[in-house]
Amino acid sequence: MKARTPRIRRSRLGATLAEGIVAMFIGTLFLSVLPAFYQTSLKVWQRETSELQVTQTADFLLKRMEEDVRNARSVYVSSSGLEVVLTLPLQAYDSELGREVNVLADGWLVNGDQVEYYFVLNTATSSTEGAIYRRVVDPDGAADTAVVIADHVQPTINPLDTSTTAPLPVFSFDSVHRTLTVTITAAQPKPSSGTFAPTHMLLKCARDSGQLYRVPTDENPDGELRCSACGEQLETSGEIVTHQTQFLVRNQ
Ligand SMILES: [Zn+2]
Numbered sequence: 001m002k003a004r005t006p007r008i009r010r011s012r013l014g015a016t017l018a019e020g021i022v023a024m025f026i027g028t029l030f031l032s033v034l035p036a037f038y039q040t041s042l043k044v045w046q047r048e049t050s051e052l053q054v055t056q057t058a059d060f061l062l063k064r065m066e067e068d069v070r071n072a073r074s075v076y077v078s079s080s081g082l083e084v085v086l087t088l089p090l091q092a093y094d095s096e097l098g099r100e101v102n103v104l105a106d107g108w109l110v111n112g113d114q115v116e117y118y119f120v121l122n123t124a125t126s127s128t129e130g131a132i133y134r135r136v137v138d139p140d141g142a143a144d145t146a147v148v149i150a151d152h153v154q155p156t157i158n159p160l161d162t163s164t165t166a167p168l169p170v171f172s173f174d175s176v177h178r179t180l181t182v183t184i185t186a187a188q189p190k191p192s193s194g195t196f197a198p199t200h201m202l203l204k205c206a207r208d209s210g211q212l213y214r215v216p217t218d219e220n221p222d223g224e225l226r227c228s229a230c231g232e233q234l235e236t237s238g239e240i241v242t243h244q245t246q247f248l249v250r251n252q
Pocket of ligand 1: 232
């Protein structure tokens with residue numbers, strides 16, 4: 001007797017439509033105040049678009065940074081807002097405790113490794129995207145190999161600072177409130193492309209290949225995406241998501 005092969009139900013279609021609707025909220029901004037809150041906002045996003053690579057991009061970067069920031073003695077952000085240097089306390093191996101401990105001089109912490117996070121433009125593709133690297137420089141000035149922490153990052157289309165109408169910097173440090181704010185805009189191919197593999201994204205106008213930029217409007221004070229060549233509002237070839245997180249720097 002021949003068993004009837006059950007038809008494969010196209011249950012994926014529903015998910016794809018839902019993701020498509022979510023994809024329309026271009027430039028969605030997630031704000032969080034403290035690391036504990038940042039966990040909550042990420043969870044909400046993951047529930048809605050669990051398969052998006054771009055969430056993983058931001059999640060990985062922020063988790064990696066959280067530990068460095070928690071231990072940091074001081075924070076330096078470059079004027080471009082594309083680089084941050086975190087100075088960690090000097091540590092040495094304690095054979096009695098069997099682990100690394102902070103070195104004290106007259107009861108005070110001493111500067112140790114410097115951890116750098118910095119954006120590098122992908123010049124090979126003549127686009128506005130690039131990667132954020134992490135590099136550790138020891139107190140003698142010897143640097144480890146830089147490692148890519150986040151790829152397909154687009155600082156030029158970060159949401160606008162409503163007071164200056166310039167894109168928000170990737171890194172900014174408020175020395176009064178001791179908060180380090182990280183704003184990451186990354187792109188992701190639409191689910192309808194049939195693959196979730198992280199492919200290279202060229203975010204350009206489909207009509208004339210113009211670059212994207214943001215224009216403040218009454219509805220969107222933090223900027224609508226437009227083409228710099230034809231000025232049209234963009235139907236982009238990918239989904240663009242912004243994550244923003246604030247870290248509290250405790251030790252400074
Ligand atoms: Zn155009």
